[in-house]
Ligand code: PEP
């Protein structure tokens with residue numbers, strides 16, 4: 001038995017023969033194209049259209065969250081500016097494949113200008129490019145192998161959402177990637193689809209096609225040639241986990257009753273039902289920008305009120321984030337002042353709203369109207385990308401002017417975490433955005449998939465910053481939730497509770513297991529896990545230290 005360790009991102013056990021997915025698409029040569037340029041342009045555009053159609057049909061078959069990601073990819077392939085760029089490239093003497101390849105270099109910027117939504121991952125974008133280039137060069141389109149095996153474990157470098165959508169969970173019993181990270185789309189979708197998954201598993205591609213393996217998506221271990229006892233243990237753990245999830249109901253709390261409300265991250269009314277089905281006690285992050293990603297002009301007040309009201313009526317507490325436009329989520333009606341070399345460090349979030357104060361005022365007014373007649377504490381509103389107390393004060397004042405009682409900020413800029421005690425004086429609550437906080441504190445662009453493994457929320461520097469912000473909130477008598485993907489990891493959820501955070505918000509499918517993990521431990525155990533994790537020097541050591549301080553994880557099969 002040989003073991004490989006990665007990050008388990010979707011719990012569950014898969015045992016079967018390995019299918020290795022390889023197939024990289026070559027970079028098309030830059031030699032000048034000497035044939036018929038009109039026909040070559042038509043060939044390029046036809047390939048883009050074919051790819052768009054294929055992605056759309058996969059989207060229709062997949063439904064749910066996967067549908068949205070694939071539909072966004074189809075939009076990328078159909079972007080008129082991209083087509084324009086390709087046409088110019090071929091007219092200038094490039095082959096169709098090369099023109100497509102080069103045009104994708106401009107793609108993010110062009111999409112921003114056209115108001116479409118880039119679904120936040122460069123892996124998604126590269127996948128569209130590779131599919132188109134493969135078609136044009138008559139290469140096999142990279143993708144999931146046609147596995148005849150009854151049960152197989154897929155091993156691959158990285159897995160694009162379009163390929164993940166094709167996996168049949170009856171046959172693909174788990175997948176393992178060498179790259180990727182816990183907050184990538186693929187990890188989020190794997191949880192939503194219920195496929196056990198391990199990412200950032202170094203050496204996994206050394207396992208030969210056809211080998212017999214066990215992949216444990218809870219512990220993150222890939223075992224080559226597992227013996228029956230090892231399989232038995234993993235299966236027993238899985239059973240225990242299913243039982244614990246089934247029996248943990250009600251509000252989030254530790255074994256000894258320390259309350260940690262469990263909330264859902266939503267993008268609009270369509271996410272209400274899954275949140276209710278998974279027992280969300282409220283909404284901890286309503287990403288309001290998701291409602292308007294394809295709008296060319298600011299949404300009307302009526303449009304906004306309808307969407308906000310639906311969510312406000314469904315839950316006893318709802319935290320709405322005002323439009324977080326810019327960088328990975330461009331909105332065409334909220335443009336930055338100029339094209340930016342580093343959009344993640346540019347005008348985004350509150351910075352953009354301060355450039356467009358009418359949009360902010362209009363949104364706050366719509367929110368206040370949507371909450372009319374509902375209990376006063378139902379609506380809480382927060383700002384993204386706040387850096388210091390001055391910005392926080394401006395935002396709180398704007399909320400008060402609109403008649404909103406509860407005004408908070410996301411802590412996602414390291415400076416805001418470091419000086420959280422200043423900011424706590426200005427706002428009613430904090431919410432830790434671990435996705436961006438990790439991006440900025442580790443200096444790792446969250447859109448570069450080859451670096452996702454470095455965005456590990458277990459790195460002690462991030463734990464320290466979160467502890468610092470939570471302490472500042474506690475001392476000021478304010479709440480401090482977490483709404484980044486880190487909250488969805490049941491082990492991390494216990495650590496966060498121990499660090500002093502007051503609520504956890506995550507995508508709905510993750511709620512039951514987090515509820516079970518909290519319910520299995522005392523508050524003192526969570527505190528000890530937090531202390532032990534912070535005392536470690538690396539992400540791996542931090543997670544291991546937390547696990548050993550949380551004895552019931554074993555019985556939960558985690
Ligand atoms: C975050 O940054 O952690 C967060 C929750 O916001 P988003 O992922 O939408 O940027």
Ligand code: MG
Nearest residue numbers: 412433435436
């Ligand atoms: Mg963020």
